[in-house]
Amino acid sequence: MAGLALAGAATKNMPGVTRFMDTNVTSAPVAAPKVGTARSLVEAAHETIRHEILIGALAPETKLRFEMLRKRYGFGASTLREALTRLVGEALVxxxxxxxxxxxxxxxxxxxxxxxTRVFLEKEALRESIRCGDDAWEGRVVAAYHRLSKTEARLLTSPEIPQDEFELRNREFHQALISACPSRWLNHLYGVLFQQSERYRRISLVNRKVSRDVHAEHKAIFEAALARDADLACRVAGEHIERTLSVMSKVLAS
Amino acid sequence: MAGLALAGAATKNMPGVTRFMDTNVTSAPVAAPKVGTARSLVEAAHETIRHEILIGALAPETKLRFEMLRKRYGFGASTLREALTRLVGEALVxxxxxxxxxxxxxxxxxxxxxxxTRVFLEKEALRESIRCGDDAWEGRVVAAYHRLSKTEARLLTSPEIPQDEFELRNREFHQALISACPSRWLNHLYGVLFQQSERYRRISLVNRKVSRDVHAEHKAIFEAALARDADLACRVAGEHIERTLSVMSKVLAS
DNA sequence: GTCAATAATAATTTCGAGATTTTTGGGAAC
DNA sequence: GTTCCCAAAAATCTCGAAATTATTATTGAC
Structure with missing residues (x-):
């Protein structure tokens, strides 16, 4: 019964890894991780749909019918239901x-x-992070800033492709900055708001180049943080976010 | 087929209303809302389990097995799964x-x-609420304060019974205070944290009387808010919360 | 006696079918 | 022309069973 189960039921319970490779019956446990490193189908569905919403492939206010989602992604109804419930908790659905x-x-x-609200939280978290940050924190900030800079430089030459990568590096940089803030709750709440901002940024910047000098703004935040100048860092970071708001508002209004 | 469905399937899909009254077959649409005004079984399960967690009937770190929950509450596996997923979003599970x-x-x-973190958010929200509050806001605050005072007075004579009611009035009062804050996000995040605090309060105060004069503290907040003295209101409210923390910490440590 | 491998048990995860509710569309009355 | 009602269609919601994974117990080797 074990062999039977292995062959026929690979598509039943296992996560995306096995689910997306059902052409042959070999029990090769190799990885074909279409969606990150999801450990369950619910997690895979959650990540997939979240990504689709963040990049705007699923437009705001789109009705999410199960029949449509079933055909589009191949998950069962209960699985989709739970994935959507998770997204409700993140205020994306x-x-x-x-x-x-x-x-x-x-x-x-x-x-x-x-x-x-995000500026309000970020200023507090950044201040605390600068106050409490140790050498390891500085290391994380330097590393994240370096990776972000590389990606920003690459965006100048080939502007269209690595949008996902820029978002990733950008989030890593901002989260590294506040990663020494000892408040778990502040970090958690900030994460929720940051993801929301990410969505607006993606929706606003579809097929558009970044016109202003975002790199210079990141550099200013980076240097103020490492110099442990909390007041300056908060001011610069706040201006950075609000400048982004200004751009996004104009795009949304059009 | 309609009649058949009505009789036999009342326990299948409908929310708690019908689910908890399956002795007779009358189609009386009257309400027997065991769990609030739940419109679906998932919502009923969510409210039920949330309440059990908040009052401590389900102790922290308790493993939530589906078999146990199924027998205890009578919901199906998928329903329970989605209810628990909602609670994960509220950080209760x-x-x-x-x-x-x-x-x-x-x-x-x-x-x-x-x-x-809650003090940090509440001060900002309260300040904004006092700045923006109109007559309707004042009305809500006065009404909520009045109801809370009544309940507090009742607690002095019969201290044990209406713990649920006190929590309800207390939440209504605190949320009325910040209800004029125009930021939806601040309100939302505050709600999450308030519910967490509620849980700690309930866990800490099991079978205990309130020793300090909570009513006086509420009165001070109330008067400062109506006097539109934001600085005073924030200071008093912050002290109120932190005094509660002090009591709860001692109980938890024991 | 301890540790590793393996079988048995228990729990979680997933799907599809059945039931209910909502929505839609046509037709009659006013 | 508008409104209301009823039937048909579509969508959501719920449950139980099937399948996978994790945990525990047992056996054997060193």
Missing amino acids: TSEEQKGFRVAPVSIEDLADLTR | TSEEQKGFRVAPVSIEDLADLTR
């Missing part, structure tokens, strides 16, 4: 009882509120 | 892939961090 799920709406008002 | 769900742990460190 809204749900109304008996009426299903929708991609969370966007608006200029929400973006302004989100940005304001 | 933790989950580890392939290893199931647990009631979120508690610790003095987490309580301290939670309280600090």
Whole structure:
């Protein structure tokens, strides 16, 4: 019964790894991790749909019908349901009882509120991080800044391709900056807001180049943080975020 | 087929309302809402388990096995799964892939961090609320304060019974205070933290009387808010929360 | 006696079917 | 022309079973 189960049921329970390679029956345990390193189908579905929402492939307020999602991604109803529930917790999806799920709406008002709140949290977290940061923290910041700079330089020459990579490096840099803040809750809440901002950035910057000198802004934050000048770092970081808001608002309004 | 479905399947899909009254077959649409006004079984399960966690009936770090939950509450596996996923989003439950769900742990460190962060958010929200509050806001605050005072008075004479009611009034009062804050995000994040605090309060105060004069503290916040003295209100509210922390920490440490 | 390998057990994860609710569209009454 | 009602269709919600994974118990070797 073991052999039977292995062959026929690989597509039943196992995560994306096995699910996406069902052409032959070989039990090769090799990795074909279409979606990161998901350890369950729910996690794979969660990551997939989250990504689709973040990049705008699933537009705001799109009705998320199970039939559509089933055909598009191949997950079962219960799996999709739980993945969507997770996304509701991250405020990327809204749900109304008996009426299903929708991609969370966007608006200029929400973006302004989100940005304001994010600046409020980031300033506090950054101040604490600068106060508490040790050598390991400095190392993380330097490393993240270096990787971000590389990606930014690459964007100048081949601007279109590595949008996902830029988002990743950008998030890593910002999270490295506040990673020495000892408050778990502040970190957690900031993460939620940052992801929301990421979505607005992706929606706004579809097929657009970054016009202003983002690299210079990152450099200013980086240097202020390493110099342990909390006041300066907070001011520069706040201006950085609000300048981003300004650009995004204009795009959204158009 | 309609009649058949109505009789036999009342326990299948409908929310707690019908689920908990399956003795007779009358189609009386009356309400017997055991769990609030849940519109689906998932919502009923969510509210039920959340309440059990908040009051400590499900102790921190308890393993939440589906078999146990199924027998205890009568919900199906998928329903329970989604309810637990919602609770993960509220940080009342933790989950580890392939290893199931647990009631979120508690610790003095987490309580301290939670309280600090909550004070940080509450001060900002309260300041904004006082700045933007109109007559309707004042009305809500007066009403909530009045109801809370009544409940507090009742607690002095019959201290044990209405713990749930006190929590409800207390939450309504605190949320009324910041309800004029125009930031949806600040309100949302504050709600998450407040619920966490509620849990610590309930765990700490099991079978204990409130020793200090909580009513006087509420009164001070109330008067400062209505006087539109933001600085005073923030200071008093912060002291109120931190005094609560002090009591809870001692209980938790014992 | 300890440790590793293996079988048995228990728990989680996933899917598909069945049931209910919501939505939609046509038709009659006013 | 508008409104209301009812039937049909589509979508959501729920459950139980099947399958995989994790955990525990047992056996054998060193």
